[in-house]
Structure formats: C-alpha cells, structure tokens
Amino acid sequence: MSQAYRDYRCVDxxxxxxxIPAHWQWLYLTQVADExxxxxxxxxxxxxxxxxxxxxxxxxxxxxxxxxxSFETYQIVNNGNIIMRLTDLQNDHKSLRTGLVKERGIITxxxxxxxxxxxxxxxxxxxxxxxxxxxxxxxxxxxxxxxGYKEIRYINVPVPTESEQAQIVxxxxxxxxxxxxxxxxHRRQIELLQxxxxxxxxxxxxxxxxxxxxxxxxxxxxxxxxxxxxxxDDDDGGLSCIRYGDxxxxxxxxxxxxxxxxxxxxxxxxxxxxxxxxxxALSGETKDEIGQALVxxxxxxxxxxxxxxxxxxxxxxLPHFLAYSLRCPYIIAQRAxxxxxxxxxxxxxxxxxxxxxxxxxxxxxxxxxxxxxRICANVDKAASRMNKNISLLQEYRTRLISDxxxxxxxxxxxxxxxxxxxxxxxxxxDNNLSGDSPEFLExxxxx
Numbered sequence: 001m002s003q004a005y006r007d008y009r010c011v012d013x014x015x016x017x018x019x020i021p022a023h024w025q026w027l028y029l030t031q032v033a034d035e036x037x038x039x040x041x042x043x044x045x046x047x048x049x050x051x052x053x054x055x056x057x058x059x060x061x062x063x064x065x066x067x068x069x070s071f072e073t074y075q076i077v078n079n080g081n082i083i084m085r086l087t088d089l090q091n092d093h094k095s096l097r098t099g100l101v102k103e104r105g106i107i108t109x110x111x112x113x114x115x116x117x118x119x120x121x122x123x124x125x126x127x128x129x130x131x132x133x134x135x136x137x138x139x140x141x142x143x144x145x146x147x148g149y150k151e152i153r154y155i156n157v158p159v160p161t162e163s164e165q166a167q168i169v170x171x172x173x174x175x176x177x178x179x180x181x182x183x184x185x186h187r188r189q190i191e192l193l194q195x196x197x198x199x200x201x202x203x204x205x206x207x208x209x210x211x212x213x214x215x216x217x218x219x220x221x222x223x224x225x226x227x228x229x230x231x232x233d234d235d236d237g238g239l240s241c242i243r244y245g246d247x248x249x250x251x252x253x254x255x256x257x258x259x260x261x262x263x264x265x266x267x268x269x270x271x272x273x274x275x276x277x278x279x280x281a282l283s284g285e286t287k288d289e290i291g292q293a294l295v296x297x298x299x300x301x302x303x304x305x306x307x308x309x310x311x312x313x314x315x316x317x318l319p320h321f322l323a324y325s326l327r328c329p330y331i332i333a334q335r336a337x338x339x340x341x342x343x344x345x346x347x348x349x350x351x352x353x354x355x356x357x358x359x360x361x362x363x364x365x366x367x368x369x370x371x372x373x374r375i376c377a378n379v380d381k382a383a384s385r386m387n388k389n390i391s392l393l394q395e396y397r398t399r400l401i402s403d404x405x406x407x408x409x410x411x412x413x414x415x416x417x418x419x420x421x422x423x424x425x426x427x428x429x430d431n432n433l434s435g436d437s438p439e440f441l442e443x444x445x446x447x
Contacts, residue, residue, distance in 0.1 A: 020158045021407040028154050033123060035149040036115040038076040040106045045076050047105035051085055054128065055423045056099040056107070074106040075113055082114040082124050083107060087146040089137050097131050100124040112149050119165035122405070125172055126157055129402040158406055168404055171411040177422040179397045184425060186386045186393075197379045202328040204368045205321070205358060212360045218353030220322070221313040225349060226279075228269035229305030235263040240300050241270065244307040247281040247294055253323040253376065254295040258302065270303035273310055278319055280309035280352060284345050291335035291347045293326045295319045309349045317357070321365040324372050325357050 020026070048071065050059040056077075077083065081101040087110055100121060107113075116123045130136065139151045160168065208214070229243070240258035250259065262270065273279060277296050284290040293311070296302060304310065313319050325331060338351035360368070403409045 019407075021160070023161070024407060025159045026156050027159050029157055030153040032118045032157060032159060033082070033114040033116045035153075036075075036077075036081060036113045037109075039109065040072055040074045040076050043072060045104065045106045046071070047103070048074070049077065049101070049103075049105040049107045051083055051097075051099045051107075051111065052425075054099050055425070056083055056101045056103075058103075058105065071106060073109055075109045075111075076104070077101045077107055077113055078104050080116065080120040082116060082120060082127065084112040084114065084127065084152075085110075086112050086136060086148060086152070089146065097136075098124060098127045112152075114149075118159060119162065119169060121169040121173070122160075122165040123157070125169070125401050126405045129398070129405055130155070132398045132402070160407065164412060167412055167414075170416045171414055172401060172404055173421065174416045174419050175400060176397060177419055179393050179400075180422040180424045183390050183393050184422065186390045187425075190383050190386050193379055193382060197375060198327070198329065200375055201324055201372055202330065204372060205325045205328050206330050207360075208358055209360065211364070212358055214356050215316075215359050216353065217311075217355040217357055220317045220357065220359070221311050223349045223353065224271070224310050225282075225306075226271040226273075226304040226308035226310060227306055228271075229262070229266070233262045233266045233269070235261055238262045239264060239267060240298050240302040242273065242279055242296065242298075242302060242304045242308070244281040244283055244305065247279055247308070248284055248289045248292040250294065252294060252380075253320065253327070254297040256297045256299075258298055258300075262303065267303055270305055271308075271310065273302050273304045274312075275299065275302075276313075276319055278311040278313065278322065279304055280311060280347075280349075281307070282309050282347055282349070283307040287336035287339045287345050288332060290339045290345045291326070291352060293323060295323050309352060311352075316362070317359055318362060318365045318369065320369045320373075322357065324369070326355075331355060331357070 048059040049056050079102055083099045083101060085097045114123075135155065136147065136152065139147050159165075226244075229241070238261040241260045241262045242255060242258065243260050246255070246259040273296050275296055275298065278293050279296060280291055280293045281289070282291070284292070313322060326335075334355050335347060335352075338354065339345050339347045359365075400409075404411060
C-alpha cells in the first residue's frame, strides 16, 4: 500500500514523538490559515449547516418562517473553510471536532471558522490528527474547557510542497472512503437491530390493554434536581458519580458500574442518589437524546451532578418499566417537543412531569421487564461486537492519517484509482439486512 521514506533526512518534533521529512516546513497555524468571522446579518444565507461525524452537512428540520431572527447571529461559511468545535472539550467521548466546508451556508458562531492559505483538505486532515491526539485538550480553561482561535494560532503544523499536499489528500480521500464504507456497514447493522428492537419495546409498553392507564409522569413519583460539580473533581479512585453525560452516553436502561468517580472531599457539592432511583439528562446535543433516563443500579453510595433530574418512583410504577417506556418513540417525541435550545439542548424537570406514560398493573410490568431484559441483552451483545469492529477501523483510520500527514508514509508515487467518496455517516448501505437477517434472528431467538 505504501512505503517508508527511505532517502529523507528528518527533523525532530519531540512534542509529537516523531519526525517529518527534511524538505517539509514547520510553520505556525496562523501562517497557513486565518480566522474568518462573518455574521449572517440580515439573513443573507438560510442554509443551516452542522458538524456531524467530521462532515459539514445541511441541518435538517429548520423552519425559518418560525425563527428567522435567531440565525442572524450565525456565521457565513464558504466552500474550503474549516470548522472547529473547540467548546466543551472535557467531554472526551466526542470525536471528529473538525470538518471541511463543501458548500456555502451558515453555522453557529460558537464554532471557530478557518480560511486556509494552503490546501484546505490537507489542513483538515492534519487538524483531525491533532484532535485525535488530544492536542487541544490542555489549552482550555473553565468547567467546559472551551477555547478559540487565539489559543491554537501558534501551534506548529508540518507543511509539505503544494503538489505533495494534493497527493496526500488524494491518497487519504481514497483510503478513508474505503474505511468509512466498512464503518457505515457496521453502523447500519446496529441501527437496524436497534430499530427492530425499539419496535418490540414500543409494542410492549404502549399496548393500553385492559387495566392500563395513561398517567402523567409527575403523578408517578417525585423529582428533585442534581447540583454542582465539574470535571476537575474527577478521581479514578474516588466515589461513585453519575453525570448527565454518562446517562445519554451509555445508551442503557440501567447503570451497574460508575462511569465517573469523584474526590471524597467534594461530595458536599453533589447530590446523593439512591439505588433504584432514576436519573434524567437535562442537557444534551440533540432533541432525540434530551431527557434520556436510566435506573441507578450501582451497589455503592452514589452521587450525581448538575444538569440531572432525579426521580423516585411511587408504588404504581417500577423503575425499570419506566426506563423502557421513556425510550419508546411515543415518549421520545414528547420529550423532543418539550426541549429547548439548539447547540446545547435543555429540558426542565417541569416539562418532564408532563410526559404521559402508559402504565399497566405492576405484575404485568414485571413480566414485560423480564421479556425486554432478555431481548435487549442479546441486542447489546451483537451491537458490542459491531462497535468493537468500528473502533478498530476508526483507530486504523486515525493512525493512517497521522502517518501520512507527518510524512512517515511516502505516498508521492502512489497512483490513486477511481473510487466513490464515502463519508462516515449512519446512512444505510446495500448490506442486505432485513427483518429476517441473521443478526435479528440471533438477538431475538429467546423472545
């Protein structure tokens, strides 16, 4: 596929632990790219773009007739610009914080927009590599660790010749497309399994048979809010804690082991939560994930932080049944309708109280919980295998990009064949999955 640079004299870049070819240059970011800030005053542009899986794509479901003035604060971006999301850096689970703009439009002014003076796609690959190596994470301050252009303008960037930049981009576009296609196949498999599984959950928790009642969530228990805390309090050897990000990040109905631990001396800033209580994420990135909930099944004493809602069920509903109910499309649509915000989406405890839940007798709730636990365990097992494959492919892609943009791999003489460009998305591919696929039959065999 490629060969090492054999005849290069190399210079050290100890801060990244390697070398670059001698005929390349080390420059500051400010020498190859300027920050661009152009507000959408007077709604000059109406195509709203968003950063998704490292791609800048049109945002769906925008109605300018309802909120025309809110987009005047957005910034206008053009083909060839690079968008960087340098906010909320403490959330390490977020990936692909940079994207190359391929069409004119507008995007939130919370993001940093660069106008490159070198090959835009080459610089995008380089910044992606920096992001993967967590280069930006130590540059921010505050609870959410947010930075801007001024904090990154003097980072060093390796710059090859213009012709070599173009060859690097052509090679990486080809190889990354191959990798992305495989990733998308796995994503589509997971998506179909989850949709099929979701259909089963929806049927079980919205039957409205005899003895079922539709009841407001506020009448099924009591809410209180979590308080305080920051990532600075984290301690791998500390006490159990569930943050709002841990709730929607796990994707599970309950949590048995803490994702986060905090220092003993800061627990007064946090809110204790009992085993069997439910935790709601009051902040998130999309309206679909906002208000997600799970049951605290952690055996040890546990605390929670701000942006969480804590719910104690009364005797008419079981926590695990409620957790399943809250994940069905009927409830997700209610949550989304009650959510507020765009870049960071919020939902209030008062809004959550308005959710309407179908509630059967408790003995029937137990039967449904047992059935759905069995099905979901099989889905999780299959999805875990696919996610492991996705992670391996992503690691390989990241390593390949890094090796090429730092000159560890010589691609100057490689011929790139004709290929179709593939971005990393969750869109379907022709993988012949259907309702009777082997994956679906396997995970539902115990139903």
